[in-house]
Each structure stands twice: as C-alpha cells, then as structure tokens.
Amino acid sequence: MCYDNLCKYLAEKYPEQIASWALKQPITTPVEVLKTELTLEPIRADSVIFLKSDREILHLEFQVRVPQDRPMPLRMLNYSVRLQWQYGLPVRQVLIWLVPTSNQAVFETEFRTEFTRHRYQVIRLWEESPEPLLGNSALLPLAVLCATENPTELLSQVAQEVNKIESTDLRQEIAACTQILAGLRFDKQLISTMF
Incomplete structure (x- = not known):
C-alpha cells in the first residue's frame, strides 16, 4: 500500500x-x-x-x-x-x-x-527503458524499476542523478521516494549505501 x-x-x-x-x-x-x-x-x-x-x-x-x-x-x-x-x-x-x-x-x-x-x-x-525517466527528476523514483541488464548499476545511476538535483528540498524528497520504490527490487542495505 x-x-x-x-x-x-x-x-x-x-x-x-x-x-x-x-x-x-x-x-x-x-x-x-x-x-x-x-x-x-x-x-x-x-x-x-x-x-x-x-x-x-x-x-x-x-x-x-x-x-x-x-x-x-x-x-x-x-x-x-x-x-x-x-x-x-x-x-x-x-x-x-x-x-x-x-x-x-x-x-x-x-x-x-x-x-x-x-x-x-x-x-x-x-x-521499459529507464532512459526517458533518468532525464526528469520527478520520474527518477520510477526509473529504479525499469529494464536493465545490471540493476545495481541502474540504482547507482539513479542515485547519481538524484544527487545532481540542486534544490535541497527537492533532492531529499526525490531521494526518499526513490528509496521507497527501490525497496520493491533491492535489499535495504544496498539502497542505504547508495543514498
């Protein structure tokens, strides 16, 4: 839920x-x-x-x-x-x-x-390809669930994109949303090492 x-x-x-x-x-x-x-x-x-x-x-x-x-x-x-x-x-x-x-x-x-x-x-x-989502901070949380040969690399790439967000409030919000959705695919410890 x-x-x-x-x-x-x-x-x-x-x-x-x-x-x-x-x-x-x-x-x-x-x-x-x-x-x-x-x-x-x-x-x-x-x-x-x-x-x-x-x-x-x-x-x-x-x-x-x-x-x-x-x-x-x-x-x-x-x-x-x-x-x-x-x-x-x-x-x-x-x-x-x-x-x-x-x-x-x-x-x-x-x-x-x-x-x-x-x-x-x-x-x-x-x-779905993650590419269209990676270019838009609002869509980054969904990108972690997209198609990839290397899921860990995709999670890292999304984390890097989140870190590029200039506004602190927006960066924290998108990071929190991304971590929650990443929990559907990744181990908590791996997520915490990236964010």
Whole structure:
C-alpha cells in the first residue's frame, strides 16, 4: 500500500511529467489534478489529471500486485465509467505495473464481455527503458524499476542523478521516494549505501 500511495503522491505533485511519460508525448498546456474519490460506493483512483488541451481525463492506476478480489480489467472499466459520469469528459487510462510477475493479468489491456468492450493502456515498468525517466527528476523514483541488464548499476545511476538535483528540498524528497520504490527490487542495505 505504501508504494501505491507514493506513486499517487508523485502523480499529484508532478502531473505534467508523469502524464508526458505515460502517454509518450509532450504535455504542452497546463494540466489540473482532479479529485480522485469517485461517487457511488466510494472508490479512489490513484491519479486523475485533466489534460486541458485535449479536453480529456488521464487516469493513472499504479499496481504492485494483481488484485485477488476483482480483476483489473473490470476495475478499470469501473473507474472509467465513474470518471466519465463525474466529469463528462473522455477518459484515457494507463495501468502501470511496478513489479515483474508471471501472472497473465499484467498483459490484459481490455475488459470484454458479449456486449461490452473497454480498452486501456498498460505499462510494465520492468520492460521499459529507464532512459526517458533518468532525464526528469520527478520520474527518477520510477526509473529504479525499469529494464536493465545490471540493476545495481541502474540504482547507482539513479542515485547519481538524484544527487545532481540542486534544490535541497527537492533532492531529499526525490531521494526518499526513490528509496521507497527501490525497496520493491533491492535489499535495504544496498539502497542505504547508495543514498
């Protein structure tokens, strides 16, 4: 749960950077972070960003594990319908898996029944290049979970990038976020030697 909350925090604090990376396109106009609690039986989305230029909602959902209670495709449909109902705008969704797994659920990109079809984008961080994330301090915490032949070297590279951040407050914030997410992949002692 702490990883989920950390990712929510990053998406709320740095919505332009997260949206630009998740959509693989620059965000050139202002964005607005929207309320994440959705009506009816309250559920809370991880991140809801209003892309003003496109007049659409970007919903980001971060997952560490495959949920046992309700399948992710059904949950994504539920979020989409509630967001469209609440804001009256089209919804683009990105489900971001943080930790590698052999569970086939991480490869699902749609909910489908005989009468309903709902699609969403999926990012599996362990398959993503860290390069686009390394150039943006807001995205450094996610970089430690990306694809690499040498995970320890990647952690070191991220730590070096964090140390280059000029603002002390921002450097400490990004370092703390990076250390927490690094805990999904690395031993605590290794993390503490790098930061």
